[in-house]
Amino acid sequence: xxxxxxxxxxxxxxxxxNAAEAKKSLNTRILExxxxxxxxxxxxxxxxxSTVQLKAIADAVQEAMDTLGYKPIGQERxxxxxxxxLDFGEIVVHVMHPQAxxxxxxxxxxxxxxxxxxxxxxxxxxQAS
Numbered sequence: 001x002x003x004x005x006x007x008x009x010x011x012x013x014x015x016x017x018n019a020a021e022a023k024k025s026l027n028t029r030i031l032e033x034x035x036x037x038x039x040x041x042x043x044x045x046x047x048x049x050s051t052v053q054l055k056a057i058a059d060a061v062q063e064a065m066d067t068l069g070y071k072p073i074g075q076e077r078x079x080x081x082x083x084x085x086l087d088f089g090e091i092v093v094h095v096m097h098p099q100a101x102x103x104x105x106x107x108x109x110x111x112x113x114x115x116x117x118x119x120x121x122x123x124x125x126x127q128a129s
Contacts, residue, residue, distance in 0.1 A: 016093050027047045065088055083100040
């Protein structure tokens with residue numbers, strides 16, 4: 001996996017979260033999980049309201065990560081297009097329909113993770129709009 005060594009896992013998570021936001025994702029969150037799990041350093045969670053939007057969000061995240069030189073080590077989708085998981089090793093991105101997000105309740109399961117305040121990762125130009 002080729003990565004730019006100057007980017008920390010947090011900075012990569014920020015790129016993924018902002019790529020999702022660019023496609024109007026809802027309730028985008030970054031959770032720091034590296035202190036409680038060896039699965040990843042950060043989870044990025046986001047919601048889309050339709051299968052078309054969910055695909056657009058996942059594609060935008062994938063494209064942004066490709067630009068950084070990150071290739072997924074795993075990718076999963078449910079059969080009906082309501083949930084996509086993109087595993088980049090240090091960063092795991094969950095793109096979910098509201099029903100799937102309510103069902104999986106990742107924030108509840110990982111409630112001991114450290115949530116990163118939106119103000120710390122949201123791009124300035126997005127905040128102005």
